[in-house]
Amino acid sequence: MTQHVDVVVVGGGQAGLAAGYHLRRQGLDFTVLDADPAPGGSWQHMWDSLHLFSPAEHSSLPGRLMPAQAGMIYPDAGHVVDYLADYEKRYDVPVQHGTRVDAVRRDGVRLLVETDTGTWRARAVISATGSWSRPFLPAVPGRSTFAGRQLHTVHYRCPADFTGQRVVVVGGGNSGAQVAADLALDGQVEVTWVTQRPPRFLPDDIDGRALFDVATARRRALEEGRSDTGGVASLGDIVAVPPVRAARDAGLLVAKPMFARLTADGVRWDDNSHTGVDAVVWCTGFRPALAHLAPLNLRSARGHIPTDGTRALGEPRLHLLGYGDWTGPASATLIGVGRMAREAAAGIAAMVAG
Incomplete structure (x- = not known):
């Protein structure tokens, strides 16, 4: 059976939840499809000692401050998982966990979203799958012969x-x-x-708060036609x-x-x-997890999908959220994704209303 909604969000981590928050504020009918069986996004898979770069109050999604973690200035990954699970429940974000999206295709005036549990037809899709599921391994000589x-x-x-x-x-x-x-x-x-x-x-006094400010300043400079400040990369x-x-x-x-x-x-x-x-x-990084968008044939030679903000240039019904600066400054961070989620939801609402 095929189900119909205004918007399908692919991915239920921090970017998908931020999208859900703003889609609801826009009054849109939507669902969030997430491959993980439990809330928390990629944070539930991190190493044991990982901590955030920023204090809790500067690591929050729209609408709800992350509470401080007792005895911690920088919360650990488990605390983030608890926060995301609470956020999903508090805002009643309609996440269908354990649902893997296999493909997104054009289907007339709508997009067809094929999953391992059924099919959805949507007026727009927000892809928020991040990169954790696609680790990158370099082609180093001898890697296949190492016995360890x-x-x-x-x-x-x-x-x-x-x-x-x-x-x-x-x-x-x-x-x-x-x-x-x-x-x-x-x-x-x-x-x-x-x-x-x-x-x-980076200097010892630099944390996620400062990095977000630097990324925001770079975005503002570029939007106003001023010289590129270099952003976070200029610091270290x-x-x-x-x-x-x-x-x-x-x-x-x-x-x-x-x-x-x-x-x-x-x-x-x-x-x-x-x-x-x-x-x-x-520890060689990741590539964006975009295989489900392959049928749309949108990727450039660099592996990215060209966008204007979050909107895909080659398919205006598709928005990409949380993949890094190419989908918005600091959009792969907890504090940074909210602004881009708001812009994506507003753009979709305008399209649907038109």
Whole structure:
């Protein structure tokens, strides 16, 4: 049976919930389809020690401040999951958990959304699937021959899984620094951190609040035709959250240049020296999870879908929310997604009314 609504939101994490909040305020009939069986989005899959970059009050979705976590300045991932679950319930966002969207297709004046539990016809679709389900692994020489354990950030949980082992952590962003710090501070793991370029730490007083302000200032400058401020990238790559700062200041977080190749039992460096390794943790980022939109044939050579704000240029009934700056400054953050969700909902409401 095919069901009809004004809007289908694909993804029930922070971006999908923010979209639901604003769609309801616009008076639109909508549903949210989410592949996860429980609320919390990708936060329910994070590693044990992960904390937000910002205090709770600066990490909130529209309409409801995140409550502080007892004894914590920066809440942990479990607290975020609880907040998102409460948000979903408080605003009665109609999320259908355990529903995987396979494809979105054009179907006359509507879009057809095919799932593993049925089909929906909608006047508009908001894709809010993020990137956590699509980890990126680089084509490093020897990766297929390494006999040790290889895992991506999405599969990392805690240092106890590597007690007594030699671990290489690859990646110069926040995930790489945090995982390397987590392992190094444990004291029971021999850690080598490698990066493509020397790591750039942001000043210690910079957290998510400041980053959001910087991203907003860049957006405002571009909209007003002023020079590009460079945004967050101009400041650095790594937020010095307390564990990262502690490991760095203790001399435990010193990056080495990227190795030349993996061997069966370790890594070989550019000078042909060799280091034995038991495991490699690839903190090498993600790509947007857009396979469900393939039938629309909208992706550019870079893998992104060209947009004006959140609206897809090649399909005005489609909006993309929460994938990063190309769908709105800071739109992949809790505090930043609300503004773009509001704009998407307003645009859809105007289209439906027209």
